[in-house]
Amino acid sequence: MLTLLTYPRNGTVFSLSPFCVKAALLLAYAGQTWTREDLNDPRKMPHRKLPVLRTPGGLVPDSSAILAWLEQQGTDFDAALGTRDRAQAHLLIRMAEDTLYFHVVRDRWDNDAVWPTIRDSYFHEIPALIRRPVTSSIRKSVHNGLMFQGTARFSDAERSQRLDQDLRAFAGLLKGQDFLFGAQISSADFSVASMLQAMGTTPVRTALVSRILDDTVLQPYVDRVFETVPLP
Numbered sequence: 001m002l003t004l005l006t007y008p009r010n011g012t013v014f015s016l017s018p019f020c021v022k023a024a025l026l027l028a029y030a031g032q033t034w035t036r037e038d039l040n041d042p043r044k045m046p047h048r049k050l051p052v053l054r055t056p057g058g059l060v061p062d063s064s065a066i067l068a069w070l071e072q073q074g075t076d077f078d079a080a081l082g083t084r085d086r087a088q089a090h091l092l093i094r095m096a097e098d099t100l101y102f103h104v105v106r107d108r109w110d111n112d113a114v115w116p117t118i119r120d121s122y123f124h125e126i127p128a129l130i131r132r133p134v135t136s137s138i139r140k141s142v143h144n145g146l147m148f149q150g151t152a153r154f155s156d157a158e159r160s161q162r163l164d165q166d167l168r169a170f171a172g173l174l175k176g177q178d179f180l181f182g183a184q185i186s187s188a189d190f191s192v193a194s195m196l197q198a199m200g201t202t203p204v205r206t207a208l209v210s211r212i213l214d215d216t217v218l219q220p221y222v223d224r225v226f227e228t229v230p231l232p
Contacts, residue, residue, distance in 0.1 A: 002034035018198035080184040193225035
C-alpha cells in the first residue's frame, strides 16, 4: 500500500498545498491503490516539505520525484505527446510551479487581509496564547523568501500585471480545447490545474481568487481536470 504524506485539506480541496494536490492527481491517474496521511509539520521529511510518498522501497519526496517513480512503475502520463510537446509540457510545469506558485504563497502569507485566517487555519494546533508570536516568525521567514525570489518586490499593480500576462497565456493555450495539449490530459495539466485551483481557493475572497473564479476559460478548465481525475 502506498501512502501519500500530505498537508491537510483546504475545505473541499484535497490539500492546502497545490504540490500535494498534484501528487494526488498523479496517483489517481496512475490507478495506484493508496491512502493519505495528513501532516502539519514536515521537518522530519527528507526535504523538510511535503508531499512525500511512502512506498515499500522507502520515501519518495517531492511531487516531481513521485511522478518519476510512477513512471518507473509503468505509467506514461504523456503517452499522447510527441517529443516537441513533451518539451513544451516540461516548460509549462516549470512556469506553473516556479512562477504561479509564488503568487499563491504571496496571496496567502504576505497579504494582511488573509493572514489572520491562514494563521488560525494552518496553525490551529499551536495554543492560541502563543500562536501569534510563533507564527509571526514563520511569516517573516516566508516574506524574506518572497523578497529573495522576487515576487514580493513588486507593487500590487506590477505583480497583478505580470500575473495577468501569465494567466492570459495559459488561457490562450486552452481556448477551444479541453486540456493544454488538446483532448488528452497530460502531466502539465496536473501541475497547472493544481496551481490555478490553489489560486482560486484561498479562504478569503482576494483579487486573485476572483481573477480565477471569474475567468471563463481557466475556471472551467480546473473543474474539467478534477472531473476527469477525481480525488478522494
